[in-house]
Amino acid sequence: MAEPAPQAGREPTGTAQEASVPVPAAAGGGPISHAIFRLARLHRMFAGQLLRRIGLHPGQELVMMHLWELGPQRQTDLVRLLDSDAATMTRTVQRLEQAGFVRRRPSPTDKRASLIEPTAASHALRREVEEAWSRLEDLVAADLTDDERAAALHTLERLEQNLLRAADDPAGAPPE
Amino acid sequence: MAEPAPQAGREPTGTAQEASVPVPAAAGGGPISHAIFRLARLHRMFAGQLLRRIGLHPGQELVMMHLWELGPQRQTDLVRLLDSDAATMTRTVQRLEQAGFVRRRPSPTDKRASLIEPTAASHALRREVEEAWSRLEDLVAADLTDDERAAALHTLERLEQNLLRAADDPAGAPPE
DNA sequence: AACAGTTACCTGCCCGAACAAGTAAATACC
């Protein structure tokens, strides 16, 4: 919504130093959006690397964490808890089952559903997963004081709230 | 790293209201990490919806924006600009080409490389893409003042810097 | 009991992302 320079090579449009991060221009409209994008990419990458050593793929750890905490759940419950997709959950559970971290037991009350429960083998991972999460937290908030962490968290949640609000309110347009 | 309650139903472990966002517990170790996770998911979802109307898939728009701004580029250049993957770029370009938004021309100087250039058809999208980005920005930073936006941006960039630093420094451990 | 409608789950398809391997061309070095 700004720069009418179709072919300006560089020109630091931003306020200060943006050289350290990828995309220099292109992000003109939407600096925060773009920052979220980049931060998310990096964060995801780190999480992935941390998790891979444990033997989980990104996304699977959330399922396991819920199972560890809440015990056996139906897929639908997991979908709701993770705000995920039924199809995705089907495949994720299949892979976790195949990896031996999860077991399926037919629901005693509903012949359509099955209960997903963590295996004994999976419990060995729990500590590692939790450690990985703390490690990631220390990396991402490395040089922040406790107050700054609280502030950062608040900021992130505020942005999240904005999107959540936009998703609910049919006023906007996004979820149409 | 905390709650030893394997089957506690709810119990708001957090400091205050966490009911509005998905994962209630499970995120004990790593609140910021988890917030990034959630924000990223939401943000990605919105971006996807905005882009889909235009006819692009998330990720493709960044390629196009660079091409619009910088003109024809080799795939390697795009990879560097987006900090992406060569394999991913190959397929992304193939899909963009197939969709008619991009054209390939053999490099006059390097028989290995080809130049990717935006088609005339693609230019019709430019404005829409830029609009989508602004819209997204307005959604995510809806109720923030200019000062607050600057602060939020700074926070996001600071977190990003921490991760970047951790990635470079072989001191840590993540990129092993 | 018979119907429609919902729910739980599965499958196929397409996309981006990351990893691993491989091909061909360009470049560096001897």
Next chain:
DNA sequence: GGTATTTACTTGTTCGGGCAGGTAACTGTT
């Protein structure tokens, strides 16, 4: 010149994620 290394790109695989469609089971209504 000839060989080794680097570079540009492609392909295959696996994963999460979203969308569409399909089946079986449960539920509410008539």
